[in-house]
Amino acid sequence: MLEIRGLTVSRGAGDILRNVDLQAHPGKLTVLLGPNGAGKTTLLDAVSGLVRHRAGNLLVNGTELSRVARVGRARMGIRHVEQGRSVFPELTVRENLAVAAPERSHRQVVELFPELAARMDVHAGLLSGGEQQMLVIARALLRTRSGRRRTEEPGVLLIDEMSMGLAPVIVARLLRTVRALTQLGMTLLLVEQFAHLVLPIADAAYVLDRGSVTFAGTPGQLQANPGLLHAAYLGGSETPPPATGGPGRDAR
Numbered sequence: 001m002l003e004i005r006g007l008t009v010s011r012g013a014g015d016i017l018r019n020v021d022l023q024a025h026p027g028k029l030t031v032l033l034g035p036n037g038a039g040k041t042t043l044l045d046a047v048s049g050l051v052r053h054r055a056g057n058l059l060v061n062g063t064e065l066s067r068v069a070r071v072g073r074a075r076m077g078i079r080h081v082e083q084g085r086s087v088f089p090e091l092t093v094r095e096n097l098a099v100a101a102p103e104r105s106h107r108q109v110v111e112l113f114p115e116l117a118a119r120m121d122v123h124a125g126l127l128s129g130g131e132q133q134m135l136v137i138a139r140a141l142l143r144t145r146s147g148r149r150r151t152e153e154p155g156v157l158l159i160d161e162m163s164m165g166l167a168p169v170i171v172a173r174l175l176r177t178v179r180a181l182t183q184l185g186m187t188l189l190l191v192e193q194f195a196h197l198v199l200p201i202a203d204a205a206y207v208l209d210r211g212s213v214t215f216a217g218t219p220g221q222l223q224a225n226p227g228l229l230h231a232a233y234l235g236g237s238e239t240p241p242p243a244t245g246g247p248g249r250d251a252r
């Protein structure tokens, strides 16, 4: 379980996150929504150790992370799919997976993304955007299950805007696998702008606005409240969110 208590992160002059509380449970999909600049990426970065927090507690299965360096957090099973799809374009899919985990079989992740099975010897740079995102998630999963981990628990997977630049139909495909990962007992914390696709399959939802949590509850509660849902996209005004598609995404 991931537990965040009173998290405050400062960068430059001001607080990017202020007194944020959030819980993400094993076997559950927790979604974090919020307008641009709300601090969603910063929150994931704080959990994986990319940025330091100024105050508050970050706990995974009761272990305080403050004194654990990034590599130690990864060994505890905390994996972070960062924004933007970074694959090695000149390497094949197989080689990209091998770089992530040379000693491990790729069978399990390829079962999760059968599309990759037929593309194992294709250069990653030639994959579609959706396939590249599958590869990025697959690599993170391989590392999550690394034999060098300190525990055998399924781990925490943080995914930041995996839908960036993808068509809704591809996002829905990726979300099916993300949902399936909860059945393996993983703790999933997902930053996502396609609220209409992710809320129906999520177990818990948070909205972050200007560094503070403005909603914590069930996806149903959020969906039933157009004002709150709108704030999850734009932060504060009265126009409803788009009924279909994400905000300003290009299909690919």
Ligand SMILES: Nc1ncnc2c1ncn2[C@@H]1O[C@H](COP(=O)(O)OP(=O)(O)OP(=O)(O)O)[C@@H](O)[C@H]1O
Pocket (backbone or CB within 6 Å): 011, 012, 016, 034, 035, 036, 037, 038, 039, 040, 041, 042, 043
């Ligand atoms: N390295 C940095 N130094 C100073 N300020 C930063 C830094 N990185 C991000 N910020 C600021 O922190 C705030 C939160 O940024 P963050 O990327 O966490 O938001 P976000 O909710 O993920 O937004 P987006 O949806 O646009 O990715 C923004 O105002 C951003 O300008």
